[in-house]
Amino acid sequence: MDRKIAKAAQRHFVTGVGLITSSGSVGQNVMAAEWTMQVSFEPLMIAVFIHPTATTLKNIKETKEFGVNISTDDQASLVNIAGGYSRKDLDKLNVKGSFRFYKSRYIKPPMIAGCVVNVECKLVMTKKVGDHTMVVGKAVSIRYNKARKPLVYHTGRYFKLGSMLESFRKTVKVNEKTFEFFSKETAGKFILKCVGAQIRSHQGLLVSKYTRNKISHEIIPLTIPQKGKDYRKTILDHLKKLGLDVNLKKKPILKRLLLQNKKKVQRINFVLYEGNLNSSSSVNTKQWVLKLDPLLKALS
Template sequence: MDPREFRNAMGRFVTGVTIITAEDDAGTHGMTANAFMSVSLDPKLITVSIDNKANMLGRVRNAGKFAVNILCNHQQDVSMHFAKQLLKEEPIEFGELSGVPIINNALTNVVCDVEREIELGDHTLFVGAVKDIVMNEGRPLTFYSGQYGQYEVPND
């Protein structure tokens, strides 16, 4: 099977858009990601998937903690900034939650300690033990078939 065909097929699953943030000795870093999921309610665990070639892999590993920032529909520019899709990048001002950098005004910020990492294929899964959460009002930014979109609440 052609890798592009597989990627295109996986792109047909509509997802939210997140920024993974972490801080190490080199500073605060972020990465756009849609490979995120809840794993367990008891204990509270989530997982993110990071390409083994991504700079963020070593940063999360070194930090031992990270945040998943679920973006609001008005934060497409933030996603594009961390995906390096903007022609002119503006600096991002980070907030902080439980000692971890977060994206301000995100729909949800989830702070985790790295519980476990599992290398599978060309990615590493980081299982995070959830330590803190902040939720804000708004609607999620979505991603489908290579395009950003917005979720519309039925009968709203």
């Protein structure tokens, strides 16, 4: 690997910056760590990757606790202090007009005020990973302020979060019956995931009649796959059950739709496979449609 390219490429990752507070024989301290991340939901755990020369690492190893304070986009000057000096050189937390802190509930180090998230952590493990040490802490107290926005660190510079991206979901206006047919399937899920087959011939698009929850609906052959089951195999099995002998292409097509009926909306992701019927399949001619409703149009 070309070291020069690697060094430049590394700067193109994007992170936030944690302000890591600690206390120990060297005194109370704060360091900046872009390599701060959540690594477990339950229990909630946070990992910070710290260079062995940092005073923070010595403090954490001594006291087995630390504070994680995720910096906001108006705290770049604090990050510069925490990351630009070592506690060996400077009592950073006491630089005039800089950090405001509050007393922690369960650990000794103070927490930094005005951050997006503050987490009090008890040390679970340390492990040397390359030239840094991974420090993993279990959260014993957490709070956040949703009005604040995190600082973004990229190419050695600080940024604000930009605007939110569109969800790239196509809105399809459907009638009440179609909406109910799908929304009953969702069982409260935020996104309904379906797998279907696009089977075309000169007679049109192949649809199948489904009756679920007392609602009958004609739609392309589709089913709801089980979690962890291969989508292509699932739809092939489903087609077989429908008595359809089909050649399916290998490449899946992903359609992310937002079904809308008046004020009601439902997110549905369709994974579709193109295919054609083998001559052995006996298909009732009624199963082909040429005139496509908005949903069939979106799925064709």
